Amino acid sequence: MEKVFGLLGHPVGHSMSPLIHNDAFAKLGIEARYHAFDVKPELVKEAVDAIRALDIAGCNVTVPHKIAVMEFLDEINDEALQIGAVNTIVNKNGKLIGYNTDGRGYVQSLLDETEEEIREKSILIIGAGGSARGIVTALLRYGVGRIEFTNRTIEKTASLIKLAEEFSIPSATVERKVAEESLNKYDVIINTTSVGMSPNFNHSPLSLELLKPGTIVSDLIYNPLETQFLKEAKERGGKIVNGIGMLVNQAALSFEHWTEITPDNKEMKKIVLQQLGG
Template identity: 35%
Template sequence: MTPTLSPRTALFGLLGHPVAHSLSPSMHNAAFAALGIDAVYLAFDVEPGRLAEALTGSRALGVAGWNVTVPHKEAALALAAEADPRAELVGAANTLVPVRAGWRAHNTDVAGFARALAEDLAFHPEGRRCWIWGAGGAARAAVVALALGGAQEIRVMNRNAIRARLLADELGSRLGPTRVAAEDLAAFAPRPGDLVVSATPAGLSDDASWPWDLGSCRELFVYDMAYRRGAETPLVVQARALGHRAASGRSMLLHQGAEAFRLWTGREPPLDAMARAMEPSGPEPGDSFR
């Protein structure tokens, strides 16, 4: 149902690049409609380096809240006037709430990722070894979620080895007793029962490739933070064909979005309505992180 808009309609939205295929507008607009909230959620494509301009202008316009996705999550934290301890621990924000001095930064990806692993893969990190490919805001949230869940060891891989090492050194110093270390891609050698996470948007591409060979591994848990509207990502398809348990980021999107909704509105989100709004409606890829 198309909302009736007026000057009193509250505006929420997503800032990222790209955002054209995001399911967040469908999800949040369904939630507003289900609860009778006079609000609308839109996606805005903001080029790298222009987040500060967007936040300044939106503050003047009275925007009621933002989600932030790649590539702006770390910048969103730096630009916020206040930050929730979880966002400070991660070093990245995906949700902004207006406060008197500007914006308060939150990170709902941590809780969303942990819940998605439990629901989609029946995976619980306590005492486990985990491998993460990526070194941006999503990877940082994954590291924190797994460490808070009791993971024994987290190995961070990235084509830019320096970024992986910086992430591991920074978060490892805060997340003991979990061991967080950068790992060379050539040393990827998971054991049965390990978790492998792609914390990049690579899965949005039909010709995506990953710097590992899952065919030589047994009984892995594989999670791709990317998702698609009408099909699974290539990594999930490949992993399942090889006998691994695998899932993509749709439920992570739902649960991090639900937590953002609570922060903005103080209301309990209608999860069923939000999930229905995310049902596949076409073959286009969706933005995994929002």
Template identity: 40%
Template sequence: MKKYLGIIGDPIEHSLSPIMHNAALEKQKLDYIYLPFQVTPDNLKDALKGFKALNIVGVNVTIPYKVAVMSYLDQISEEAALIGAINTIHLKDGKWIGYNTDGIGFLRSLREDGGTDPEGLRVLLFGAGGAARAVAVQLGLSKAKEIVIANRTRKRGEDLAKELGGKISTTSFRAVGFTPGELKEEMKKAQIIVNATPVGMKSITQKELPLKLEWFRPEHLVVELVYRPLKTPLLKMARSAGASILSGEGMLLYQGAEAYKIWTGMEPPIEVMRRAILDQLKKED
């Protein structure tokens, strides 16, 4: 009998997860199908009850439900509790178990595609939202030396740095504002620069970026969580300055791969999933 997986969000039509997962399921000849489900906020609880009644194996969770869904789960993983958000749920023995594979996906991309282990390194992280939290937690658990959170609302960055500093003792956390003077100084110290904000998306030009070409160095690894487009203005600027760059499709790929393992118990065909993502993104360019 066919088993069902899916993703919930609002909106949901932009998601690449169905393309990626169905390619993997087909390659491994598993009798599953992965479907997108648009769920409105007032129907979230009922949707999860319905999924459980239908014995749907698991679903990914995207905006705007990564925090709200936590109220309806029976169990939450340690990483998800630290991050304070869920992106993967699994129905096991009649109970919903929540995970967050975003940070794991980011770290695997950093190591395998970026050739960099964060242990002992200084990281400058742009943003203090959900994606930034996942990245900061995983970098902290991986013993990065220092994580500096740069956010337009400085107080939000300070709150996140204080919270994570109280939970993860192996890493130093602090916050700065998103001002040219502060960014310039922090870029001098950082080895890894991670953008977890919309800055750098297609609608923004290099001239509009709050960064200057001369601030980048060849020893920087600049990581973008955005994957539309594959080469953002931020990555183009960093590359032109001689820095190494890492685009966002790797995090998407590896967080999906981790969810796939949770649901099926199998190692997914990574390169099949990667090709499915890249083929779709190239069509959109």
């Protein structure tokens, strides 16, 4: 009998998840189908109940439901608890278990695309929202030398500082202007905000005028493939990483949680790039 997998979000019409997961199922000969379910915020509980009632094998969860679904699950793994959000649900014989693959997917993309070890690196995180927390949690679990945060609202970085303290990794919050004036002390700079996303192509979250050549500059955004932030970094000798790798890797990790099979990441990436015209 064909298994059913899905995506819970609102809206979901733009999602590429059905394309990449259904292609992976087909290529691996797995009898399964992935659907995108548009779930209104007030119906999250009913959607989770439907996973049980319809015996849906697993789901991805996207905005705005990553936090809301947590109270309706039977179990949440440690990493997802630290992040405070779930993006993957596994139905294990009626028991719904929540995971978060976003941060791990991102860190893997950073390692793959830069071919550099980051354990001793000094890192600057731009932003302090949900995306930042997922990335920071994964970086701290992996192990880095130092991590600093800059955000429009400085107070919002307090929880990230506390998280770094739990891992005994040195951290600090810096004003944007201070960060811009001391860019040469960072080995990796990561934008976790939506600044520069389509259609605001000309916006950038930080001036990179003082960027040192060889710095890894990463943007979670993948539309456009090369944001203004990444263009400036490239012009100044930075090593740039866009959000495609994270998108693909988090999907592949979800697939592994559901099937215990590793899909072809390169094929997933090819599909995403085709859809984006890259």
